[in-house]
Amino acid sequence: MDKQKQVEGFNAMKIASLLKLPYGSVIPVVIELDERTTNAHLEPQWRKPLEVVVVVH
Structure with missing residues (x-):
């Protein structure tokens, strides 16, 4: 069974800590970057x- 991941949000404090960003x-x-599964629905x-798309005023 392929692992299913669902990204609905993120923990900014955890990411800042991992990246060693200042408070x-x-x-x-x-x-998020990951490998595509063989049965990916595209x-x-x-x-x-x-x-x-671009409007110049």
Whole structure:
């Protein structure tokens, strides 16, 4: 049975401690990297053109 991991949040204090960051450091986002399982369910990717996403005023 493959191990299933679900990342719904993170413990900022634990990550700051592991990275030896000073007290009060802000960690807004954590990106997890791992190997893909052989039976991974992959959704199709889509991208909008840059002109549609970026609006210059």
